[in-house]
Every structure is written in structure tokens, then in C-alpha cells.
Amino acid sequence: MSSGESGESKTYVHGYGEREAQRLMDQAESVRDLIHHDTEFPTDSRILEVACGVGAQTVAMAQQLSACRLVSFDKIPQSVGLAAERIRAAGLQRVHLLAADLFEAPFKPESFDVLFINYLLEHLPDPLAALTSLKALLRPGGDLLVVEGDHGSCYFHPDTPEAIRAWKCLIEIQAGFGCDSEIGRRLHPLLQSAGFEDVRVSPRMVYADESHPHVQHQFVLQTIVPMVEGVRAEALAKGLMSPIEWEKGVADLRETGLSSRGTFCYTFFKASARKLG
Amino acid sequence: MSSGESGESKTYVHGYGEREAQRLMDQAESVRDLIHHDTEFPTDSRILEVACGVGAQTVAMAQQLSACRLVSFDKIPQSVGLAAERIRAAGLQRVHLLAADLFEAPFKPESFDVLFINYLLEHLPDPLAALTSLKALLRPGGDLLVVEGDHGSCYFHPDTPEAIRAWKCLIEIQAGFGCDSEIGRRLHPLLQSAGFEDVRVSPRMVYADESHPHVQHQFVLQTIVPMVEGVRAEALAKGLMSPIEWEKGVADLRETGLSSRGTFCYTFFKASARKLG
Numbered sequence: 259m260s261s262g263e264s265g266e267s268k269t270y271v272h273g274y275g276e277r278e279a280q281r282l283m284d285q286a287e288s289v290r291d292l293i294h295h296d297t298e299f300p301t302d303s304r305i306l307e308v309a310c311g312v313g314a315q316t317v318a319m320a321q322q323l324s325a326c327r328l329v330s331f332d333k334i335p336q337s338v339g340l341a342a343e344r345i346r347a348a349g350l351q352r353v354h355l356l357a358a359d360l361f362e363a364p365f366k367p368e369s370f371d372v373l374f375i376n377y378l379l380e381h382l383p384d385p386l387a388a389l390t391s392l393k394a395l396l397r398p399g400g401d402l403l404v405v406e407g408d409h410g411s412c413y414f415h416p417d418t419p420e421a422i423r424a425w426k427c428l429i430e431i432q433a434g435f436g437c438d439s440e441i442g443r444r445l446h447p448l449l450q451s452a453g454f455e456d457v458r459v460s461p462r463m464v465y466a467d468e469s470h471p472h473v474q475h476q477f478v479l480q481t482i483v484p485m486v487e488g489v490r491a492e493a494l495a496k497g498l499m500s501p502i503e504w505e506k507g508v509a510d511l512r513e514t515g516l517s518s519r520g521t522f523c524y525t526f527f528k529a530s531a532r533k534l535g
Numbered sequence: 536m537s538s539g540e541s542g543e544s545k546t547y548v549h550g551y552g553e554r555e556a557q558r559l560m561d562q563a564e565s566v567r568d569l570i571h572h573d574t575e576f577p578t579d580s581r582i583l584e585v586a587c588g589v590g591a592q593t594v595a596m597a598q599q600l601s602a603c604r605l606v607s608f609d610k611i612p613q614s615v616g617l618a619a620e621r622i623r624a625a626g627l628q629r630v631h632l633l634a635a636d637l638f639e640a641p642f643k644p645e646s647f648d649v650l651f652i653n654y655l656l657e658h659l660p661d662p663l664a665a666l667t668s669l670k671a672l673l674r675p676g677g678d679l680l681v682v683e684g685d686h687g688s689c690y691f692h693p694d695t696p697e698a699i700r701a702w703k704c705l706i707e708i709q710a711g712f713g714c715d716s717e718i719g720r721r722l723h724p725l726l727q728s729a730g731f732e733d734v735r736v737s738p739r740m741v742y743a744d745e746s747h748p749h750v751q752h753q754f755v756l757q758t759i760v761p762m763v764e765g766v767r768a769e770a771l772a773k774g775l776m777s778p779i780e781w782e783k784g785v786a787d788l789r790e791t792g793l794s795s796r797g798t799f800c801y802t803f804f805k806a807s808a809r810k811l812g
Contacts, residue, residue: 410694411800413687415721444692446744447796461742461800467723469735519724523688523738525800 272488288476290318292462293405293528301325305372308360308392309333313341315376320350329370331358361391368397375404379448383436389452399535402454404528408442411463411525412482414514420499421514424486424507427493434496442527454531466515466522478515478522486511549765565753567595569739570682570805578602582649585637585669586610590618592653597627606647608635638668645674652681656725660713666729676812679731681805685719688740688802689759691791697776698791701763701784704770711773719804731808743792743799755792755799763788 297319299305303326310316310330320328332338335357342355358364373396379385396402409429414421432439441448442461449457466473487508493499499507514520574596576582580603587593587607597605609615612634619632635641637655650673656662673679686706691698709716718725719738726734743750764785770776776784791797 408690410690413685413717413720415724417687417717417720440690440694443690443694443798443800444796446746446798447692450745450795458746459742459744459798461740463738463740463802465736465738467736468727469723518727519721521720521723521736523720523802525740 272485287318288473288481289462289464289526292464293526294318294322297322297403299323299326299372299401302327303371304369305329305374306365306370306392306395307331307374307376309376309378310338310341310355312337313344313355315374316341316353316355317344317348317350319374320345320353321348324350324352326372327352327354329354329356329365331356331360331363333357333359360388363392363395365395367394368400370395370400371397372401372403375402377406379404379445380406380432380439380441381435381437385438385441385448386451389449389454393452393454393533396533398533400533402449402529402531402533404445404449404531405526406442406445406529407439407524407526409439411440411442412523414511414522415520416510416513418507418510420503420507421510422507423499424493424504424511427498428486428489430498431489431492431496442525445527445529449529449531453534455534457529457531459527459529461525461527463523463525467520468518474515474520474522477524478520479512482522482524483508483512483515549762564595565750565758566739566741566803569741570803571595571599574599574680576600576603576649576678579604580648581646582606582651583642583647583669583672584608584651584653586653586655587615587618587632589614590621590632592651593618593630593632594621594625594627596651597622597630598625601627601629603649604629604631606631606633606642608633608637608640610634610636637665640669640672642672644671645677647672647677648674649678649680652679654683656681656722657683657709657716657718658712658714662715662718662725663729666726666731670729670731670810673810675810677810679726679806679808679810681722681726681808682803683719683722683806684716684801684803686716688717688719688738689800691788691799692797693787693790695784695787697780697784698787699784700776701770701781701788704775705763705766707775708766708769708773719802722804722806726806726808730811732811734806734808736804736806738802738804740800740802744797745795751792751797751799754801755797756789759799759801760785760789760792 307330338357446459584607615634723736
């Protein structure tokens with residue numbers, strides 16, 4: 259759904275602003291239990307977190323997997339700096355952070371027990387090449403863990419034409435970068451194509467209605483709406499919507515997380531696989 | 536997703552053929568655990584199953600809730616006849632079947648502990664009126680259980696333009712009857728509008744890939760594809776697709792449940808609520 263890493267940093271749909279960094283933290287928090295309540299690895303596992311961005315997942319993973327050794331990297335040094343600040347503030351040990359490009363990562367082949375890839379593949383023009391490159395860093399028999407969104411899994415009520423169009427701007431702009439924001443649904447065949455074994459995909463659906471005010475607030479209003487608002491300039495510049503239509507679309511999206519009759523659905527896909535031992 | 540009951544039987548999108556009856560049984564079986572593993576009511580509860588159709592759910596509900604008393608009705612006498620045959624074949628007692636219209640159901644007010652509504656509201660032009668009418672049959676403090684699909688929750692891979700269009704024909708034809716096949720996402724506000732209390736909605740997502748061959752076979756190939764094939768005549772008559780496009784669309788949909796790279800997603804919505812005691 260987002261990441262600090264992309265094929266080219268200028269093609270990263272969400273940008274690198276301060277508001278976006280906060281949005282990523284809110285997103286990580288709002289869906290952490292849903293996605294990671296069953297994430298666990300043996301003591302002392304060497305875990306490589308790819309494209310850690312501003313560390314939105316890193317702190318939580320380091321806390322949850324405190325018996326493991328976490329190495330996290332991102333190609334954007336400023337993001338790594340922010341991640342390092344968070345790690346320090348949380349008082350976490352056993353986390354090593356560095357700036358590196360995933361295609362030239364400075365690690366020994368087969369030196370990790372676990373690869374953790376989070377909201378990255380949707381931002382890459384060639385996700386298969388990235389998986390193949392990263393796979394070389396995993397020891398035989400090691401585990402792959404991938405979490406991605408799927409923007410085509412999103413639907414809501416009321417679904418006004420403007421809200422639907424505003425949402426589709428996000429998909430279209432990401433597609434314009436050669437990236438697939440609907441990658442969640444094809445994780446299974448993708449990981450198989452990359453030569454991984456025992457591929458298992460588990461969809462994790464976020465559902466919000468009035469009886470889940472926390473999800474409405476943290477996921478719909480603080481994660482989804484700002485993410486859409488983040489592509490306003492591109493959407494208008496490309497003429498995908500008029501300014502008036504855009505404002506109505508975003509206001510209507512906000513309604514789905516605000517009003518008593520609003521509902522919102524989005525599905526993340528969590529995939530696990532193994533490198534042939 | 537289907538039902539033997541509708542506002543007008545001639546507007547029921549899926550028809551009443553033998554193949555459709557089999558499809559409904561396959562559908563019921565393929566998603567039963569997903570939807571009903573947590574369905575339970577106190578011993579001797581008087582349950583009214585509304586619009587039981589050919590009894591696709593009735594047998595399973597009667598088996599699962601064998602300590603309860605089940606009354607099931609449908610407006611189509613032939614469907615009730617088929618349901619009765621299945622109940623007899625399964626050797627089930629405590630199930631009473633009858634033909635009746637839901638707006639003129641021959642039951643005393645407040646005579647049931649539980650209302651069970653299954654794939655019905657999506658086929659009604661005025662689901663709120665139906666809920667209001669049925670609510671009168673429920674005792675104060677009684678439970679409502681509703682299961683509906685949401686055709687807008689469906690996405691798959693590979694998602695060819697023809698496959699997407701064939702799927703959308705189903706939504707459009709149902710909309711042409713004044714019915715909302717995307718009702719799942721709005722069950723929460725709908726039940727609240729009907730005056731029910733403690734409304735809780737739980738989405739139940741069906742996900743199929745190569746590692747779930749049983750789901751691919753029973754849900755995608757035996758439930759979804761035949762459902763789409765069932766609107767072929769209307770889709771072509773309305774000129775929504777050409778015959779060649781249609782055949783490719785259906786073949787492509789079948790691929791999502793057949794090939795090693797196919798995946799398929801669909802979400803049912805299970806809602807529970809209470810009538811103010």
C-alpha cells in the first residue's frame with residue numbers, strides 16, 4: 259500500500275512528505291494486529307526487512323519479533339534516518355538500519371533466514387525481478403513473508419460516482435508509473451513464478467462501519483483518505499477529474515468513514531513461502 | 536447471492552432450472568463452514584427461514600441447529616417441493632416447510648425467536664420494506680441473521696476485460712430488475728434503518744488459488760461460472776456483449792478457477808441484529 263522504496267524514487271506515488279510519514283504510521287498501527295497477529299519466527303532468526311521506508315513497520319516488527327535479529331534497509335537515506343530515530347525512541351536493540359538499493363544490496367548471498375517485504379512490490383515496475391534478486395539473499399529453506407495491498411479490493415458505501423473516480427485516480431496514477439496497485443490478488447502466481455515453494459496466501463480484510471469507530475477513524479479517515487488526497491495534484495494535472503469533482507469525491511470518501519450509514523472495505527494479502535532447501 | 540424468492544418471480548435473475556438448483560446446492564456446500572461455523576441458537580429456538588428456495592441452506596441449517604425448530608418458506612411452490620424432498624431424504628425432523636409470500640406470511644406476529652434471511656435482500660426492489668414486514672414476525676428480543684453477497688466484492692486474476700465485463704453483466708441485469716447485487720456492503724445501515732438493535736456485520740471472504748483446489752472447483756467453477764452463464768441470454772439480448780466476447784469472458788472467468796496462475800475473491804456478509812426487547 260506504500261513504501262519508501264520504488265523503482266525510481268520520483269515515481270513513488272505517495273511521495274515523502276511529513277504528512278505521508280504520519281499516514282504510514284497510522285496505517286501500520288491500524289492494521290497491525292489484523293496482519294501480524296500470527297507472524298512469528300524462531301529465536302535468533304536473521305530477518306531482512308526490504309524497503310523499510312520511515313520504519314512504519316520496523317518498530318512494530320522489532321517489538322513483536324524481539325528474539326530475532328532485524329536488518330532493515332531502504333534506498334532513501336532520509337527515510338532510513340527517520341526510521342533510525344523511531345527505533346532509538348522505542349529503545350530497541352538488535353535492529354540494524356542502512357540505506358541501500360534492493361538490486362545492489364550489500365549483503366552476502368544466503369545470509370538471511372527470513373525476507374520480509376512489505377508494500378513494496380506494488381510500487382515496482384518489475385516485481386518478479388525484485389523477488390528474484392532478493393531471493394539470492396535468503397538461505398536455502400528460509401522463509402519469505404510478503405504483505406501487499408490490492409486497490410481493486412476496495413469498495414464502500416455510499417459509493418458515489420465521484421468517490422469511485424477519486425479512488426480510481428490512485429490506481430490509474432500508479433499504473434502510469436508502470437506499477438500494479440492490484441498486486442495482492444496475484445501474489446500467489448507471482449511468488450510461484452519467482453521459484454518459491456509452499457506459497458500460501460491469506461487475505462486480510464479490513465471492514466469498517468459505525469460499530470467499528472476505531473477502524474473508521476484510523477483506517478478510513480487517517481489512512482485511506484490522506485492517501486487519495488496525496489495524488490490530488492497529479493489527478494488534476496492529468497485532467498482525470500475537475501477540481502470540483504475531486505473535492506466532492508474526497509468528501510464523499512470521508513463520509514464512508516464518518517457517517518452512521520458509511521461502510522468501507524479493503525483487503526491486504528499476506529503471503530508466505532519458502533526457498534527450496 | 537441467490538434465492539428462490541423475489542419481488543416478482545419473473546424478475547429473479549438466476550431462474551429456476553435444474554442446473555440452477557444444483558448450483559445453489561454446490562454454493563451452499565462450498566461456503567457453509569465459512570459462513571455458518573459460528574451460527575448457533577439456544578435449544579428449542581423457533582427459527583423462521585425466509586425464502587428457502589430449493590432448500591440449499593435448509594438441510595444444512597436443520598442439521599447444524601438440530602435442537603431448534605425450523606420453519607422454512609418460499610413463494611415458489613415448486614421450490615418448496617424440492618426443499619421438502621431434500622429434507623425427507625436427509626431424514627430430518629422438526630422442519631416445517633410451506634409456500635407463502637413474505638409480505639403475506641401466514642404466521643402470528645412475534646411468533647419466532649430467530650429470523651434467518653439468506654441471499655434474499657439482493658433480489659428485492661425494496662429490501663427495507665421486506666425487513667420491516669418480517670420484523671413483525673420476530674418476538675421482542677429475538678435475533679435476526681442475514682447473509683448476503685456483494686457482487687462488487689468480486690475480483691480475480693487474470694482479470695481480462697472480457698471476464699470483467701461478463702461479471703458486470705450479472706450486476707447490470709440484476710440492477711435492471713431494480714435490485715442491488717452489491718447489498719452486502721450496506722447491510723449495516725440497512726438493518727439499522729429497519730430499526731434493529733446491536734447490528735453487527737462480519738464479512739466472510741472466499742479466496743481461491745492453486746493451493747485451494749477444492750474452493751477453485753466448488754466455488755469458482757461450480758458456483759460462480761454457472762451463475763454468470765445463467766444470464767447469457769439476457770446479456771446478449773440487451774447487447775451488453777457480443778456472443779464472441781461473451782464466450783471469451785466466460786472462458787476467462789473459468790481460467791481464474793482452473794489454471795495455476797488463477798486467483799478468485801468474493802465476499803459474503805453475515806449480519807446479526809436484535810429486535811428491541
